Amino acid sequence: MPDDLLLQTLRPVSHDLGGFKVHRTLPHKERTTVGPFIFFDQMGPAQLPPGEGIDVRPHPHINLATVTYLFAGAIEHRDSLGTRQVIEPGAVNLMTAGRGIVHSERSPAGLRAGGPELSGIQTWLALPSDKEEIDPTFQHVPRGSLPLIQGAGARARVVMGTLWGETSPVTQHSPTIYADIALEPGGSLPLDPLADERAVYVAEGDATLDGLTLEPAVLYVLRPGLAATLRSARGAHVMLCGGAPLDGPRHVWWNFVSSRRDRINQAKEDWRAERFPLVPDDGAERIPLPVVTPKTVSYP
Incomplete structure (x- = not known):
């Protein structure tokens, strides 16, 4: 039965940020992490x-890594x-905060006059x-350095980890899988159980997983050990994410993630x-x- 494929169905909280929408599926009241992924946002399309x-x-950020991956547009x-660094579609920006980092993200000056596009996924690990x-x-890591798998009306770019026999050069701090899957009309792609925790997300188009219809902007958490096949009738853009479970609980407050509440307070x-370092030229x-102090949330 199709329902046996899933552990959970996580519907997004959507925000209109004035000109574009963000759909957030992690953290979620029903589940807070999939592998090391503790934050999952779709930006746009806009x-x-x-x-x-x-x-x-x-x-600022501490004790996490951010992964920015665009479908359209550019961010400096x-x-x-x-x-x-300007990131463009198909490339990866991995920023590891560790003990602390400060960053900004802006539309490149040269694209503003014409009205920039924005579409992509930003995650925290x-x-x-x-x-x-x-x-x-x-x-x-530029687009051309990421492995690309093709066949059966499908293309899959391995963003992180090892999938379909290919390994991404993007650094993993813990076992992680992350892939960008494009399905043509009638296309299909098998998903093998290569990680303890996995989820699929339809960014655009229509897709099914072993006959189960997948709605856009919903994160579907798969049962462990499941082998299944993605298919699309009219074409789709799907993300696969996951990896090994976290090694313990995490606390989240604003832009800070840590296993220790006192570290977030610090x-x-x-x-x-103003003890964090500055961003040169910004x-x-x-x-x-x-x-208004956001609630500190603890994630098991």
Whole structure:
């Protein structure tokens, strides 16, 4: 039976950010992580007005890694390590916060006049407890360096981990799988049980999994050990994510993730006291610590 394929169906909380929508499926009230994925956002698709763009001012992170992956448009990343990198569709930006990093994300200046596109997925990965305080790093892997699997009306780009016999060069801090799957009309692709925890997400189009219809913008958590096949009648864009379970609970407050609540409290004070490093050439403004204190959430 199709329902035997799934552990959970996680419907998104959607936010209109003025010009584009964000659909968030992790964290969710019914489940907070899939493998190391502790945050899963779909941005857009959107066409912003001419002269405008996204401007996410400098803000901090600790004890996590962010993964930015675009379907359309471009984002300029800057961080306190001195990195300045434009990411475009099919490439990967992996920013490992470790003991602490500050970054900003903005539409490139050269794209604003025509009205930039924005479409993609941004995720956070919780770091293993023994790697939470590693030195911060940044890794950009271009589109052409990611393995591409093709066949049966399907193309799959391995964003992280090992899938279909191919391994991505993107760093893994713990066992992780992440793939971008494009299904042509009538296309299909098998999903083998290569990770303890897995989920599929239809970003666009129509897809089924062994006959079960998958709705767009919903994260479907698969049962362990399941082998199943993705299919599409009219074409679809699907993301596969997952990996090994976390090695213990995590606490989340604003942009901070940690296995220790006291570490999050220290990060709050460090940001309030301006002890985090600045982003070169983008240090004139920053996102302040929230005035209305968000609840600290503990994730098992």
